[in-house]
Amino acid sequence: MTRWLSRSALLLVLLIAAYPFIWCLLSSFKSNREIHQPGNLLPSSFDPFAYRLLFSGDFIDFGEVLGRSLLLSGGQALLATLVCSAAGFALAKVGFRAKPLVFVLALLVILYPRQAMSLSVFDWMSDMGMSGSLFGLLLSGAASGLGVIFFTQVFGKVPDELIDLARIEGRSLGGTFFTLIPLISPALTTFAALHFLLCWQDHLLPLLILSHDQLTLPLALSRLSDSSFRIPQAVGLAAGVLSMIPLLLLFGLSFRRMRTALSEWVVS
Amino acid sequence: MYKLRGANACGSSPSLLLLIGPFVCLWGLFWLTPLCNGFGLAMGISVHSGSSYDFIRGWENFIRASEDAKFLHSLKNTLTFVGGTLGILLPLGFFLAAVIFDLKKRWRPICLFLLIVPSLALPGTLATLFYLFFHGKSGALNQFVTIPLGLDPINWMTDPAWILPCLIFQAVWRWTGLITLLLYCGMRSIPQWQFEVARIEGVSSWGRLRTILLPGVRHLIFFSAIFLTIDGLVSFSGAYGLLGGSGGVADAGLLFVTYLYQVAFPGGSGRMDLPLASAMSVLTASIATFCALFLIRLRNRLGIDQ
Numbered sequence: 001m002t003r004w005l006s007r008s009a010l011l012l013v014l015l016i017a018a019y020p021f022i023w024c025l026l027s028s029f030k031s032n033r034e035i036h037q038p039g040n041l042l043p044s045s046f047d048p049f050a051y052r053l054l055f056s057g058d059f060i061d062f063g064e065v066l067g068r069s070l071l072l073s074g075g076q077a078l079l080a081t082l083v084c085s086a087a088g089f090a091l092a093k094v095g096f097r098a099k100p101l102v103f104v105l106a107l108l109v110i111l112y113p114r115q116a117m118s119l120s121v122f123d124w125m126s127d128m129g130m131s132g133s134l135f136g137l138l139l140s141g142a143a144s145g146l147g148v149i150f151f152t153q154v155f156g157k158v159p160d161e162l163i164d165l166a167r168i169e170g171r172s173l174g175g176t177f178f179t180l181i182p183l184i185s186p187a188l189t190t191f192a193a194l195h196f197l198l199c200w201q202d203h204l205l206p207l208l209i210l211s212h213d214q215l216t217l218p219l220a221l222s223r224l225s226d227s228s229f230r231i232p233q234a235v236g237l238a239a240g241v242l243s244m245i246p247l248l249l250l251f252g253l254s255f256r257r258m259r260t261a262l263s264e265w266v267v268s
Numbered sequence: 269m270y271k272l273r274g275a276n277a278c279g280s281s282p283s284l285l286l287l288i289g290p291f292v293c294l295w296g297l298f299w300l301t302p303l304c305n306g307f308g309l310a311m312g313i314s315v316h317s318g319s320s321y322d323f324i325r326g327w328e329n330f331i332r333a334s335e336d337a338k339f340l341h342s343l344k345n346t347l348t349f350v351g352g353t354l355g356i357l358l359p360l361g362f363f364l365a366a367v368i369f370d371l372k373k374r375w376r377p378i379c380l381f382l383l384i385v386p387s388l389a390l391p392g393t394l395a396t397l398f399y400l401f402f403h404g405k406s407g408a409l410n411q412f413v414t415i416p417l418g419l420d421p422i423n424w425m426t427d428p429a430w431i432l433p434c435l436i437f438q439a440v441w442r443w444t445g446l447i448t449l450l451l452y453c454g455m456r457s458i459p460q461w462q463f464e465v466a467r468i469e470g471v472s473s474w475g476r477l478r479t480i481l482l483p484g485v486r487h488l489i490f491f492s493a494i495f496l497t498i499d500g501l502v503s504f505s506g507a508y509g510l511l512g513g514s515g516g517v518a519d520a521g522l523l524f525v526t527y528l529y530q531v532a533f534p535g536g537s538g539r540m541d542l543p544l545a546s547a548m549s550v551l552t553a554s555i556a557t558f559c560a561l562f563l564i565r566l567r568n569r570l571g572i573d574q
Contacts, residue, residue, distance in 0.1 A: 002473065002474075003370070003473070006363070006367045007371075010368065010379065013360075013364060014379060014383065016441070017383050017386050017441070017444065017445065018385050020397045020402075021389070024393070024397055027400070035400055036404070037406060038400060038401045038402075038406060038407055038408060038411075039406060082290075083294065084291065086286075086288070086291070087287060087288055087290075089287060090284060094284060096284055102288055102291070105291075105292065105295050106291075108299070110494075110498070110560070111498070111556070112299075112303070112553050112556065113498050113501075114298070114299060114302075115502035115504070115525070116502045116525075116549055116552055116556055117302050117306045117549055117550075117553060118525075118549075119309075119528065119546055120302040120303065120305045120306030120309060120546060120549065121298065123309060123542065124301055127305075139297075139298065140298040142298075143294035143295045143299060172283055173283040173284060173286075173287065174286055174287065177287060197387070197388065201390055201391060201505065202505075203391065203392070203504060203505035203508060204505070204529075218390050218391065218392050218505060221390055221396070221509075222392050222508065222509060225392065225395075225396050226512075233396075233400065236396055240392070240393035240396060240397075243389075243390050243393065244385075244393070248385075251384065251388060255377060255380075255381060256377070258449075259377070259380075259449070259453055262450065263454075263456040264457065
């Protein structure tokens with residue numbers, strides 16, 4: 001009985017979690033009048049007018065926006081993974097005097113979040129001439145405190161004997177680090193995917209730092225849903241659907257590796 | 269000089285610097301310097317025209333911030349938002365993880381993946397979906413919750429009493445999947461012999477939940493609490509998407525970062541008062557740090573050592 005009840009509750013939560021997105025996909029083919037009847041799931045016809053409008057460039061250059069978001073999130077995820085895994089390796093496997101200090105620096109980034117000081121990041125980047133710079137924005141999120149702690153935990157689980165072996169083979173410290181990379185690839189994929197997700201969804205810093213014509217997806221979406229532009233609502237929904245595809249692919253392809261990495265490397 | 273764990277070899281500093289250096293440089297450039305810059309701005313030091321004693325207005329901006337009724341209101345809203353999100357999300361995530369853990373192996377990834385779908389959507393998409401699907405007289409919330417209970421339909425986003433619960437609903441909808449995934453992975457890493465012993469001793473499913481699963485993921489619940497507290501305190505995009513940069517009717521949904529944006533830039537209240545906004549930012553970031561440290565202290569006191 002309890003099992004039956006708990007499974008019914010799970011089913012209900014799954015429905016609440018996923019059904020609106022099926023509705024979103026189908027509503028991207030609907031007119032405004034149809035959209036305002038949320039009880040109706042299917043559109044009267046599958047005319048992809050919203051997708052045509054989205055790529056027509058009448059409202060925003062969606063292809064360019066998508067490319068910019070991919071470049072920013074992909075670039076930042078790759079850089080953050082490299083920087084944090086290197087620091088995590090040093091913290092887990094190398095003894096040096098400033099080790100506790102570096103650990104505290106990483107912890108500080110978590111405890112005193114960058115988003116809370118977005119204004120001063122914006123002001124500082126303007127002073128450095130990085131206002132409107134995609135590269136500056138990419139660099140600003142690459143030092144992830146969570147990433148360093150994550151990789152310290154991961155490298156802590158790598159047997160010391162492997163380090164010995166690499167040293168016997170005459171590898172340098174950097175060489176030893178790169179030798180271990182294939183071993184922790186599920187953890188690398190997991191962190192990169194999660195960092196990509198957080199960067200992909202970041203709204204405030206791109207809003208402050210990038211110029212009006214340099215939209216990322218969150219900014220483009222809020223422009224498309226701005227009623228003053230009188231854009232058909234299906235266009236905003238179509239943009240929402242398209243913005244989820246890269247993440248669904250990324251998480252779909254790496255989901256098994258993520259579960260393995262989280263279970264075996266991080267949370268145990 | 270450094271020494272490798274498990275190896276007798278020592279190395280020189282340049283190769284260690286290559287590993288640590290990029291993180292420390294980026295930390296200094298994009299965390300420490302903006303922090304000092306923010307504190308300088310809050311103290312009224314003009315960083316554009318060069319620091320000068322004449323520009324220093326001391327603690328005046330902090331006093332102005334602490335006397336700003338709207339700022340205090342936004343903080344109260346934000347703390348309620350964080351408390352509400354944590355209060356719902358952590359028990360719900362644990363419950364769902366336990367139910368999924370009890371399913372046959374082939375169903376588990378499907379359920380987990382479906383649950384994380386809202387986490388993969390942009391907060392703007394969640395806000396649009398909330399407006400079009402859940403909100404409104406014929407929306408899902410009224411059709412499936414309010415009307416079946418025999419109540420009048422609620423206009424969720426114009427009734428001040430319901431604006432903040434809507435923001436909490438959106439946050440819970442967004443994060444449930446990832447928190448469940450994390451707790452599920454924690455449950456998977458509990459040694460199998462514990463379940464075997466429980467089975468031999470005939471422990472009920474409630475007993476298994478209380479004596480094996482909960483202690484097994486307590487450290488992850490605390491980690492999730494810290495993550496959600498910090499994320500909630502600096503939450504912006506969800507409220508921005510739902511309320512269009514305002515605080516909603518009677519500022520019932522005014523969160524701290526939204527107010528910060530209103531104070532600092534035109535388009536909000538048009539005040540462009542960057543020093544005051546910086547002072548508010550420093551105050552609130554300190555609260556975020558305090559909350560996180562409190563949770564860590566609580567975790568240590570409860571003896572959750574992992």
